[in-house]
Amino acid sequence: MQCINVATNPNYKVIIGQDILEDVTHYADDCGSECIIVSDSNVANLYLPRVRAALTAAGMRVGEVVFTAGESCKTLTTAGKLLDAYAQFxxxxxGVVLALGGGVTGDLAGFTSAVWLRGVPVIQLPTTLLAMVDSAVGGKTGVDLPYGKNLIGAFHQPRKVLADINTLKTLPEEQHLDGVAEMLKAGITRDPELFAKLLSEPQSALSEEAIARSISIKAEIVVADEFERGERKLLNLGHTAGHAIEKVSNYRIRHGRAVAMGMVLVADAGWRHGITSEACRDAIIEALARCNLPLLSPYQIEELLPAMGYDKKRTGSKITLAVPKEIGQCELLELAVEELPAFWGVKGVQEL
Structure with a gap:
């Protein structure tokens, strides 16, 4: 078992280990006397009964709300249903909101806990690799709009993150790969050793040590820039194009796969502009291929540009991209929005 302290204000701990859900009240000993569990229709069938039983046995008043699984349900409508459930409870x-599930559950539970009564605590119980190494840590919450992903949200740090790696045993392969893409991103951004480990042993992504290291990388960057005014934007490597790919596909393409495609696009564009070394670009492509992640977007850049115009890293007429230089080193590139087509290699200017 490993414990990582995230020194935001307030600070909190991320605990990674086995059999945490069976003894959730031991690790979440600051739940108070009441809580409501938020989960999706897939995860609820697997884990909600045991979590509810453990909390009830500890004498807590326990509620639950289950929504239909999938990114397409990460909407204001679903958020409203969760808030109605909080009111009825x-x-x-x-009290505390418990987010039991993957990234969509964490985003919805985090966002609704941020706005309910102007803020109640949330404890993240991630059950997917992607949620463990990325979305459950850092306090970003939100829901999607038809215009783009996570356009409505709040920074709301969790009270605690409890990552039970036993839940990864039931994870479908495609969801496992979503998490691997984010772990590779962490290595590209900050840690050549983690990147090399995943490149040589893709199966090591499920190890407690690799998961803990990925979380530590994100935690270090979040602590340095909690509200994403600078350095934290590095964690968006592959996400400007990746979120656009998700949006254009109507979320049929999963987040991790879209980010993998986005990393290839930005590494190749960075190489053409003299920012990314050829060795770095080739290593990214090789690592993604060895981990069975997709390399090529099914959409042309011209199809993705309108969605990129709604990117959350846009400020006024400028947008900031995270671009790799070498494995373990990225830089932030600020561009005028009208310069985006040229960066991606598209001739002409498109209004965004």
Missing amino acids: KLTRS
Whole structure:
């Protein structure tokens, strides 16, 4: 078992280990006397009964709300249903929201806990590799709009993150790969050793040590720039194009796969502009291929540009891209929005 301290204000711990859900009240000993569990229709069938039983046995008043699984349900409509459930449960500020599931669940539970009664605590119980190494840590919450992903949200740090790696045993291969893409991103951004480990042993992504290292990388960057005014934007490597790919596909393409395609696109564009070394670009492509992640977007850049115009890293008429230089080193590139087509290699200017 490993424990990582995230020194934001307030600070919190990320605990990684086995059999955490069976003894959730031991690790989440600051739940208070009431909580409501948020989960999706897939995860609820697997894990909600045991979590509810453990909490009830500890004498807590326990509620639950289950929504239909999938990114297409990460909407204001679903958020409203969660908030209605909190109201019916009469959740007070002494209560806690428990987010049991993957990234969509964490985003929805985090966002609704941020706005319910102007803020109640949330404890993240991630059950997917992607949620463990990325979305459950850092306090970003949100829902999607038809215009783009995560356009409505709040920074709301969790009270605690409890990552039970036993849940990864039931994870479908495609969801496992989503997490591997984010772990490779962490290596490209900050840690050549982690990147090399995943390149040589893709199966090591499921090890407690690799998961903990990926979380530590994100935690270090979040602590340095909690509200994404600078350095934290490095964690968006592959995400400007990746989120656009998700949006254009109507979320049929999963997040990790879209980010993998986005990393190839930005590494190749960076190489053409003299930012990314050829060795770095080739290593990224090789690593993604060896981990059975896709390399090529099914959409042309011209199809993705309108969605990129809604990127959250846009400020006024400028947008910031994370671009790899070498494995373990990325830089932030600020471009005028009208310069985006040329960066991606598209002739002419498109209004965004």
